[in-house]
Amino acid sequence: MARPSATALAGETLTLAHTPSREAVAVTRPPSSGTQALLRGWSDAALAAEVARAIPPRSVVNLGIGLPTQVAQYLDPAASIMIHSENGLLGVEGRPTEATLSPTRINAGKESVDVRPGAAYFDSALSFAMIRGGHVNLAILGGMQVDVQGSLANWSVPGRKLTGMGGAMDLVTGARAVWVMMRHADRSGASKLLERCTLPLTGAGVVARIITELGWFRPTGTHFEVISLAPGVTLSDVGDPALFRTDRVFENASRATQRADEP
Amino acid sequence: MARPSATALAGETLTLAHTPSREAVAVTRPPSSGTQALLRGWSDAALAAEVARAIPPRSVVNLGIGLPTQVAQYLDPAASIMIHSENGLLGVEGRPTEATLSPTRINAGKESVDVRPGAAYFDSALSFAMIRGGHVNLAILGGMQVDVQGSLANWSVPGRKLTGMGGAMDLVTGARAVWVMMRHADRSGASKLLERCTLPLTGAGVVARIITELGWFRPTGTHFEVISLAPGVTLSDVGDPALFRTDRVFENASRATQRADEP
């Protein structure tokens, strides 16, 4: 996109702007139990800060409910990042005080928020026109499962709980880049990064990046590329070596996934 | 439509609200040349006033360029009729003074206008959502030709002039009722009310009423019902007796046209 800025926005030249430190990737692979791995890596706060640092300046970003919402408080104000909330608000910034709390000023998680100068309110049709039309540079969503194809399941556990997809299907379809931010394993200790999602999909082949407390990952079509690991985490902590690799040769990557790799 | 008002809006119960005086229809049919007829009937001002009187109170009305625009100045303010202008304005009322003239306050004919309290401005997508969605009760349009099927041609004379359909096709499709307001004959003296339009259509089977300087007419599918005639005009003035009738039995009327006849 012919934008005036020399610096890319998220979703345009992702790999330039997203610069987690590669030197953190361990070269040795000491044995480690899965349970141990759950205790390693970034705290929630550190994870949110890590994600915040990775967002290119001047991006429009939609933050999902839960972990992703915490990213907002770690954004550098100088980066001029605009937070889009699909309930009809662009320019979320921080929390209100007792004095400025307004029941009509909420984010998509139905939490009170404040807005920055330059914010705008609009109706839901325009809000999703922004999303579906490719105007939101980046969506950072929570996840239940992500697979090597970049497919995401984050809305339904059949028979167990009824929630609804909300805006997630629109976001994974329309945002110019989708990052999934989640814990590496579920409560039972099972990895949420899988060869193939078993839960109902939110979208197929939509995820560009995954960040967990253990590190940054990229679905390639055949496996997860380990882009970087959190301090103290080793490659063996993240899971099956057949599924997690550090190489950047992707024989069977889909066209879409290959494009995510292009600088 | 379950509206609170006991009085119908245009397009809802047209025949109740539209009450031109029937006694004006002549019972005798003296011979009269077509040329003579052109000189008879309502003046432009009287025609506009006649149409203005026929519009049900509280209707939302779109007035086409030319003759229909003149209707605005004869509306009874107590009737609370809202004039819609498809360039993005609802609530046109009158003309500005030298002091209130604004180049950004125009109607679809690109003429300066004033607005009444309660007026609203909006973009073109919403303006045509109003039209296409059936929210405009009545469109009063100019015409080049109308036929017994209620088809209208008012936008193109192939090879002679290039204009474009503008909003006319949307209006005839979406407005809940369409009236055509035009001179009875063209400059060469040929009737503009025909058995079959020869010019490119604006819409097929869309016209509920036609008013010319000679009277009110309704396309029935097989002929034009003469609803009423202007003072001094006789039935023979309006055209071929096979095409213009006063009876209300319509053997071959299309379903759509029949519905226009239902009270």
Added chain:
Amino acid sequence: MAVEHEAAEAPGGSRGQPVEGHGAPSGSGPFLKVFEGAAQALADLHSGAVVMSGGFGLCGIPECSIAELLRRGVRDLTLISNNIGNRGKGLAQLLKSGQVRHAICSYVGGNPDLEAQFFAGELTLELVPQGTFAERIRAGGAGIRAFYTPTGVGTVAAEGKEVRAFDRPCLLETGLRADFALVKAQRGDAYGNLWFKESARNFSPLMATAATVTIAEVEELVPLGALPAEDIHCPGIFVQRIYQGSHYENAIEYPILRSP
């Protein structure tokens, strides 16, 4: 034929025919749209009606109209609303009282009543991706019969739907309409022009366009001309009845404050 034409049909919804003397109460003011309160404005909202309700969670919900539905006890309602209430409030009250037969919505997390009734088979449910939900309502109000969207391809949202390839595969989705739309705005005038505060706008201006009868409640009924003509969020052409409500709770699900 333009004299009467039906707009896109909602699943289970219908565009009403003109009805004369059908018992609807008359409003007052030059446009006969202003009603005394919810009881008068909703008098003809009948059991079995298809009802749209604005609001995102509890933000911007038509509190007084919902209370009136509860009071009148109309049953077998089809509700079209993003969340069908939240945490037992808003439309969730109509779930508890067993007044809802079918719901079309997008997100129902935090709505245990709905969850329980759904799993008990007491109501049926259509879950729609939120952007498609908004767009279907806009289409219903704008006379767009159907549209192609890429959202939901390859998911359960695509089940039973036509898929067609443009630059990418898309689903065919149809316009959605209702018998009644219930919306709440901060300010409104006698013509039904509405202005919404902050993010309370959400689905309300869309729903207003997509119902046979749109009933707006406002915190402040202001004189004609008091709302700046450029800044009206929902022009009164879409609103058939308006009343000034009272005793607004304006609940907020998660009132999180700044860390000191």
Added chain:
Amino acid sequence: MAVEHEAAEAPGGSRGQPVEGHGAPSGSGPFLKVFEGAAQALADLHSGAVVMSGGFGLCGIPECSIAELLRRGVRDLTLISNNIGNRGKGLAQLLKSGQVRHAICSYVGGNPDLEAQFFAGELTLELVPQGTFAERIRAGGAGIRAFYTPTGVGTVAAEGKEVRAFDRPCLLETGLRADFALVKAQRGDAYGNLWFKESARNFSPLMATAATVTIAEVEELVPLGALPAEDIHCPGIFVQRIYQGSHYENAIEYPILRSP
């Protein structure tokens, strides 16, 4: 796949690919969107580009951007605009100078230059019903690939188009996009938020959503926060560049005054 996806293609239009260091000038301010003037903002608008231009007749046209196109002499333009100027003004100037190859528009009465060039075969023309024109642009900007509308059935506007029956027959119409959108607003801020005066809004907010690069000119560039957040007609997310124009003529075709 969300990393890069193309939106609906315009006839002859394209959604540009990300281009690094491709010569576009940088803006200033926190969002790098504010440009000094038309020359800087339009520096990369090239011959052969697909260009949308707001305005209804002469009302709300981007006067300064049009003047810059004229000055630069870029050629073979595809113009998407309701009227392509009027009475020799606005975009009609680009007709006279022979810079237009194709036009997509709705109404061209009062545009003798267009008429003459069309009949002389000097440019090609696509006439679109005005509501369909607006909706196609909105769809292009909103990621809706195509939609079904009843407008134009049974007319020349239906030629070559798929007809499908819903409650009534409808035409399939596709989204429309452009390389550049040129719009003019009364007020705007450094993020590109826009506010339009009276009926000057018309197609501009829609076009802003449907172009790879939207360039807004404003009469008043105001500080961030000066526009009330509820009353922004075009949020800045849709605007890539903004500059304050000058010397606006704001012509009006028919300045009819009240009879004394």
